[in-house]
Each structure stands twice: as C-alpha cells, then as structure tokens.
Amino acid sequence: xxxxxxxxxxxxxxxxxxxxxxxxxxxxxxxxxxxxxxxxxxxxxxxxxxxxxxxxxxxxxxxxxxxxxxxxxxxxxxxxxxxxxxxxxxxxxxxxxxxxxxxxxxxxxxxxxxxxxxxxxxxxxxxxxxxxxxxxxxxxxxxxxxxxxxxxxxxxxxxxxxxxxxxxxxxxxxxxxxxxxxxxxxxxxxxxxxxxxxxxxxxxxxxxxxxxxxxxxxxxxxxxxxxxxxxxxxxxxxxxxxxxxxxxxxxxxxxxxxxxxxxxxxxxxxxxxxxxxxxxxxxxxxxxxxxxxxxxxxxxxxxxxxxxxxxxxxxxxxxxxxxxxxxxxxxxxxxxxxxxxxxxxxxxxxxxxxxxxxxxxxxxxxxxxxxxxxxxxxxxxxxxxxxxxxxxxxxxxxxxxxxxxxxxxxxxxxxxxxxxxxxxxxxxxxxxxxxxxxxxxxxxxxxxxxxxxxxxxxxxxxxxxxxxxxxxxxxxxxxxxxxxxxxxxxxxxxx
Numbered sequence: 001x002x003x004x005x006x007x008x009x010x011x012x013x014x015x016x017x018x019x020x021x022x023x024x025x026x027x028x029x030x031x032x033x034x035x036x037x038x039x040x041x042x043x044x045x046x047x048x049x050x051x052x053x054x055x056x057x058x059x060x061x062x063x064x065x066x067x068x069x070x071x072x073x074x075x076x077x078x079x080x081x082x083x084x085x086x087x088x089x090x091x092x093x094x095x096x097x098x099x100x101x102x103x104x105x106x107x108x109x110x111x112x113x114x115x116x117x118x119x120x121x122x123x124x125x126x127x128x129x130x131x132x133x134x135x136x137x138x139x140x141x142x143x144x145x146x147x148x149x150x151x152x153x154x155x156x157x158x159x160x161x162x163x164x165x166x167x168x169x170x171x172x173x174x175x176x177x178x179x180x181x182x183x184x185x186x187x188x189x190x191x192x193x194x195x196x197x198x199x200x201x202x203x204x205x206x207x208x209x210x211x212x213x214x215x216x217x218x219x220x221x222x223x224x225x226x227x228x229x230x231x232x233x234x235x236x237x238x239x240x241x242x243x244x245x246x247x248x249x250x251x252x253x254x255x256x257x258x259x260x261x262x263x264x265x266x267x268x269x270x271x272x273x274x275x276x277x278x279x280x281x282x283x284x285x286x287x288x289x290x291x292x293x294x295x296x297x298x299x300x301x302x303x304x305x306x307x308x309x310x311x312x313x314x315x316x317x318x319x320x321x322x323x324x325x326x327x328x329x330x331x332x333x334x335x336x337x338x339x340x341x342x343x344x345x346x347x348x349x350x351x352x353x354x355x356x357x358x359x360x361x362x363x364x365x366x367x368x369x370x371x372x373x374x375x376x377x378x379x380x381x382x383x384x385x386x387x388x389x390x391x392x393x394x395x396x397x398x399x400x401x402x403x404x405x406x407x408x409x410x411x412x413x414x415x416x417x418x419x420x421x422x423x424x425x426x427x428x429x430x431x432x433x434x435x436x437x438x439x440x441x442x443x444x445x446x447x448x449x450x451x452x453x454x455x456x457x458x459x460x461x462x463x464x465x466x467x468x469x470x471x472x473x474x475x476x477x478x479x480x481x482x483x484x485x486x487x488x489x490x491x492x493x494x495x
Contacts, residue, residue: 080388087384089183094376101369102185116164123157135441245314304391
C-alpha cells in the first residue's frame with residue numbers, strides 16, 4: 001500500500017476523515033485521512049491550522065526586547081525562546097563569553113524548564129495512553145483518570161513540574177514569561193535562601209525521575225511488540241553536542257547522523273546553520289518543512305528531540321542519567337532507541353539529567369555572584385541555538401545601526417519534526433487503520449503517535465515567504481458560502 005507525501009490520486013473520489021483538534025498537545029492542529037470505500041488509507045496529513053506572525057511583528061523593535069517578546073510564543077516552553085533569543089543577542093552586543101555567574105544561572109533556568117516541561121508532558125499528557133491503553137475508554141483516558149487510578153503517581157508528576165517552575169521563578173523572576181536573561185548575561189542572581197530552598201527539594205526530584213524511568217521501562221517490557229513497532233520508521237537526526245560529544249542541552253555544535261548511523265556533520269558551528277539546513281513550505285500547513293541541504297527536500301528530513309539527543313550523544317555528563325542511557329540503548333538489542341514511543345523513555349532520562357544538573361549547579365557558589373553582564377564589539381547578526389524540551393531551537397536575527405530588528409527567523413523544535421510526525425502517523429495509519437472500520441480508539445492511535453513528539457504547535461506556526469492561506473466564509477447557520485485559497489506561490493483561487 002502506498003502512502004503519498006503530497007497528493008492522493010483522484011482525491012475527489014475519496015472520503016475524508018478529520019481528527020480536529022488533536023488533543024493533549026500544546027496548540028491547535030488536525031489530521032486528515034483520505035479513505036476509499038473499503039477504508040483503505042490513501043493519504044494522511046498533519047495540518048497546523050493556526051498562524052502566529054512573530055517573525056514579522058518583531059521587526060522594528062529594539063533588539064533588547066527580543067528575549068522578552070518572543071517567549072510569548074508559548075506558555076509551556078517560554079524559557080527556551082527566552083534563552084535562545086538571549087544567546088542570539090549575546091552576539092549582537094559582543095558577549096562572546098559570559099561571566100561564570102551568568103552562564104550558570106542561565107543553565108539552571110534551562111534545566112528547570114526541561115524538568116517541568118518533561119514532567120508535564122509525560123504525567124499529564126501522555127500517561128493516560130500509556131497506563132490505560134491507546135483505545136481504552138475515553139472517559140477515563142485523561143489526567144483525571146490517572147489521578148483517580150494512581151494518585152501517588154499524579155502527585156509526583158505535579159510536584160516535579162512545580163519544582164521546575166520554582167527554579168524558573170527564582171532565576172527568571174516569574175514562573176512564566178520571566179525577564180531574568182538579558183543580552184550579555186542575566187539581571188539577577190540567586191540569594192542564599194533561594195538556593196537552600198531548592199537544595200532541600202532536589203533529591204526527591206531525582207528519586208522520582210528514576211521512578212518515572214522505571215515505569216516507562218516496565219511499560220515497554222509489558223508491551224514490547226506493540227511499543228517497539230508502533231509508528232516505527234527510520235530517520236536522520238540532529239542535535240547539539242558538547243565539544244567532547246557529551247549531551248549539552250544549553251550549548252554546543254550541531255551533529256547530524258543519517259538513518260544508517262553515518263555521521264553527516266559534527267560539531268558544526270550553529271551560527272551558520274543555513275549552510276546545512278534549508279526550509280520549505282507546503283500549501284496545506286502553516287508549519288515549515290526543514291531538511292538537510294546535502295540530502296535534498298525528499299530525503300533530507302530529520303527528527304530532533306529527546307530520542308535523538310539520547311541516542312546521538314556519546315554520553316550524558318551526569319552519572320545516573322548516563323547509566324540509564326546505556327540501559328536504554330541496550331534494551332532489546334536497541335529496539336527502544338529506534339522506536340517512536342522511545343521518545344517517552346528518552347524524555348524521562350533527560351528529566352533525570354536535568355535534576356542531576358540542577359543539584360550540581362546548586363552546590364556552586366557562582367550562582368550567588370554579582371558579576372552578571374558582559375559586553376564586547378557590537379555585531380549586526382545574532383544566532384542563538386538551544387536544545388529546548390522538544391528539540392533543537394534556532395533563533396536568528398539581524399539588527400540595523402539604529403538597534404532595530406530588521407529580520408527574524410525562528411526554526412523551532414516541532415518544525416524540525418514536521419515531516420517525521422507526518423511519517424509516524426502514516427505508519428500508524430497503515431498498521432492500525434487501513435481497511436478497518438474507524439473508531440475513536442483507533443483514531444486515538446494517530447494522536448498517540450503525534451503526542452510521542454510532544455509537539456508545541458503554537459511555537460511552530462510560522463511561514464517562509466508567501467504564506468499559504470485558506471479563508472472560509474460561513475453564514476449564521478454554519479453553511480459555507482465561499483472559500484478562497486492562496487497557495488505557497490501566492491496564486492489565489494476559489495475552491
């Protein structure tokens with residue numbers, strides 16, 4: 001059976017099924033399936049149907065506003081945008097090397113973000129599918145059902161996220177949309193009382209993170225055949241790594257590996273990311289389609305995020321997480337490391353790494369320092385790259401002599417994963433939906449595949465060049481009166 005990337009032959013003869021909206025993800029998206037009379041699947045697509053124009057309306061603003069403005073893209077991962085923009089603006093103000101206090105406070109903020117976001121996704125958004133089954137009763141397949149069936153697990157998930165939010169509050173000033181990171185450094189350090197308060201609670205966070213890893217491993221062991229093969233596909237991958245090949249979620253060079261394990265590039269300077277990555281658009285989504293230039297648009301798509309970072313780094317520089325990484329890589333001859341649902345296991349390993357890193361940083365007196373900002377030779381272009389919870393995040397700005405931003409380009413984690421998510425849902429459709437009578441439980445399998453990537457659809461909705469757009473006019477009763485389509489070339493037509 002063929003699953004077409006772009007169009008189905010004679011779509012006018014096929015029936016359309018829509019999952020709208022995709023639930024338990026951040027932002028609004030939908031999935032459409034085109035089926036024939038025998039319920040054979042001819043096309044599956046993930047559509048991002050909301051649009052947010054940050055790349056445009058930030059133009060004309062003074063550069064120092066960027067770290068505060070762009071985090072309004074999202075209320076789940078604002079710290080990632082805050083720091084990526086700050087790193088880009090470091091280049092604008094010539095801060096090639098931050099002070100030890102600024103560097104470590106930013107890292108602490110970032111690890112708090114990783115911890116709280118991973119806890120939110122695993123315990124609140126994905127655990128209902130994993131604990132109850134993909135086609136279990138929809139009335140209980142939610143966080144309320146998890147809390148009723150396993151209140152202790154739900155409580156630990158809430159407290160893990162709360163701790164991460166407290167780390168953010170103490171470093172950024174607020175739990176959401178803080179102002180702690182500025183071009184060239186930070187604007188506050190920790191007090192001794194704040195550090196002691198976080199130290200008091202960090203060890204239970206590490207213990208609960210290890211329990212979460214044990215839980216997802218047990219789920220893999222109990223459902224091995226299904227978890228191993230669910231939405232499985234081969235893909236290239238890209239992430240940041242430290243100079244020695246270690247996982248580094250805050251800084252590093254770009255590493256890309258092919259689906260067969262061959263290294264495509266390594267320790268590549270991200271300030272010239274456009275030499276290795278190109279972005280494409282398609283008329284049916286507001287999300288861009290990046291690909292590796294050397295491989296072309298058809299073959300060069302790739303995936304990012306926890307699964308790629310854990311499998312592509314040489315080691316994790318905290319001992320407990322690295323031990324868990326080794327067990328993950330060895331599990332069932334490496335099958336989990338290539339599984340779409342392996343994202344969940346890798347995500348919990350990263351949560352443990354974040355907790356360990358927070359513990360190590362909290363024992364460093366540099367966090368209490370007062371040397372917060374540095375400056376150097378003024379620049380006009382800044383690129384900041386960070387490993388956000390969902391994957392590699394790129395912020396690129398150009399600034400004129402009047403300190404105004406004149407160009408902005410953002411490639412967010414979910415955008416990198418765009419084609420990979422489409423591939424995952426095609427595989428799931430082939431495995432579970434093709435030729436069968438559709439039920440809510442079967443359609444939820446599609447959503448399970450999407451949720452494995454933990455997509456942030458609000459962050460990802462940007463456009464490159466001429467934005468494809470569909471406008472529908474309805475009367476008061478909801479009847480469609482007219483519909484107009486503008487494609488990626490800017491050509492308008494009635495539909």
